[in-house]
Amino acid sequence: MINNKDISAEEKILNAARRIFENKGMSGARMQEIADEAKINKSLLHYYYRSKQLLFEAVFKTAFNKLAPQINLVLNSDQSICDKIINFSNNYTSFMLKHPYLPNFILQELNRNPDFVKELISIDNFPNIINFKIQIEKAVSEEKIRPIEAEQLFINILALNIFPFIGAPLLKGFINASDKEYKKILNKRKTEVAEFIIKSIKL
Amino acid sequence: MINNKDISAEEKILNAARRIFENKGMSGARMQEIADEAKINKSLLHYYYRSKQLLFEAVFKTAFNKLAPQINLVLNSDQSICDKIINFSNNYTSFMLKHPYLPNFILQELNRNPDFVKELISIDNFPNIINFKIQIEKAVSEEKIRPIEAEQLFINILALNIFPFIGAPLLKGFINASDKEYKKILNKRKTEVAEFIIKSIKL
DNA sequence: ATATTTGTTGACCATTTGGTTAAACTTTTT
DNA sequence: AAAAAGTTTAACCAAATGGTCAACAAATAT
Known part of the structure; x- marks a missing residue:
């Protein structure tokens, strides 16, 4: 209480x-x-x-600062690619099950006001793909994973993890799931998503 | 005149x-x-x-009716699983490159008003997973694809195709791409996404 | 040709909304 | 204990907003 x-x-x-x-x-x-x-x-x-605008920005930046570190774990930690995918899929989904409205909120407002991203980029620790790109290119050239562009893989990782929350109302309708059933499906995704990605990129 | x-x-x-x-x-x-x-x-x-509400609903339903048939092509056509994935990824991305607003608009309003889905479900041809589920279960039992739940695969297909449009402003920032470069990346996804999925589910 | 229905407009209205102000109340400082 | 600084509230306000209405114009029917 x-x-x-x-x-x-x-x-x-x-x-x-x-x-x-x-x-x-x-x-x-x-x-x-x-x-x-x-x-x-x-x-x-x-x-x-x-003002409303400043209150909104305070809320938005707080929300964004919860998300950014998780993205950075994929982009800028020194884990192996597999570990990154496994850990991110598990951690992100666990976190989002507690804050299901967060991704929708952030993306909604960024779509409404794309210039807002520019403001965000200037803040510390704004996720950047550069290190991840090096890691992927190295893994590809060493034939640890099949050839794939880092950008595409990164988009795939985020898509598979984030979309189930943003698309929840629609997906629930399509697959005919109650709130409870859908939550169960999301829970399974903690491991399912990583498996799906790794199966796709392994040699 | x-x-x-x-x-x-x-x-x-x-x-x-x-x-x-x-x-x-x-x-x-x-x-x-x-x-x-x-x-x-x-x-x-x-x-x-x-009223504003009725005008909005007219716009929304028009938009939704553009999206639904494409989803139904995955769920209720008689193509093979591979063809579905290949065709959907290609067609959907092509279509969305011309209407990049659409997925964001629909999902935003459904998230804001989840009861709206119930209204949509009652309309004709609201996408339903049931046939797709039968197809996947058959393919799994015949060992044409690895074991995977139809719901999870379906979510993955939609996620990989739709998210790049909804998350565009953020993804552009993360991967440091201009509008033009990002569009190029999206274009590649017309085939990239299908390849990614099929590589993951083949045996 | 004229009446009637349909389409279009400017003026107007009630309510909502973000924001202000001055006063009251509370806590901290002197 | 008085003053100063910080916090909270009710009463207002101007602008914005969805919506109405009566008049006017164009098309259609009689």
């Missing part, structure tokens, strides 16, 4: 804003709704964050 | 609404903006579609 009085207003606002923004997006969210969710007066939102 | 006006106002509105909704979503779109885009008076929007 979380005691609300132990959490500062500023933090309560950020949490409430996260829930509302994740659910409704920047344009769909209402400042009054966020205030209600945080159980504080609307003026406090502006006292701490000045 | 008579022939020049062969695009009815109703159609102009739908096209304009599509462009605006695609870009800004339901809550971000403004009726005035749609009217401006269609170069007609705002009252006409209400004359033809009564």
Whole structure:
């Protein structure tokens, strides 16, 4: 049980804003709704964050900073390719099962405002493919994996891990699964995805 | 003059609404903006579609009806599994390169309003996995492909094909690609994705 | 030709929305 | 204990927004 009085207003606002923004997006969210969710007066939102835009950016960057390190584990750790794929698929899916709205939220807003990426790139530890590319090219030339471009493999890894969360409502419909059944399917993917990728790139 | 006006106002509105909704979503779109885009008076929007909600639903269902048949080609055609994967990956990516907005638009609104799926399910030809599942189970038992659940394979096929469009802004940043370079990468995926999948499921 | 239906517009309206302000209350500093 | 600084609230406000309406125009029927 979380005691609300132990959490500062500023933090309560950020949490409430996260829930509302994740659910409704920047344009769909209402400042009054966020205030209600945080159980504080609307003026406090502006006292701490000045404007809706700044509050949104605070939420967005917090969310993005949860995602980036996981991507970096694939791109910039010194694990073997197989270990990267196995660990990322397992860790990412586990994490996202707890925050299922996160990928959708981030991609939604980036699609709406592509220039926002440029701002993100300038921050520290923005994931970059360069080291991963070297690793893949080396593995290919050493015939440890079949020939494949690092970019394509990287897109595949992210696609297989992230899409099941973004596409959840549609996929549930297509495969006729209840929430519970779909969650079970996602859980299986913790190992299934890695197996699928490795089977494809091994020689 | 008579022939020049062969695009009815109703159609102009739908096209304009599509462009605006695609870009800004339901809550971000403004009726005035749609009217401006269609170069007609705002009252006409209400004359033809009564409300923003109904205009949105008209646009959404039009968009969804472009997507559904392609999914059905995977789920309910009588091609072999390999042909399905090859054809779908090629056709879908080709189609989406012309309509890159579509998957993001649809998934965004379904995530925002998951109950909307229930409405869609009731329409004709809503994609359903059942036939595909039979096909996969048969292929597995005949040892034509390695053991894999139809649901997982289906999610993988969609993920690999759809995600590169939804995740474009982020992926462009990660792999450091210009719009032109990214488009090139997407073009390669027309065959790359099928190869990736087939390599993974063959025995 | 005229009446009637259909299509189109500008002016207007009620409500919502992000944001401001001044005052009150609380905590910290002096 | 007084002053200062920080926090919280209710009351407002201007702009934006979805939507209505009456008038006008164009097409169609009589």
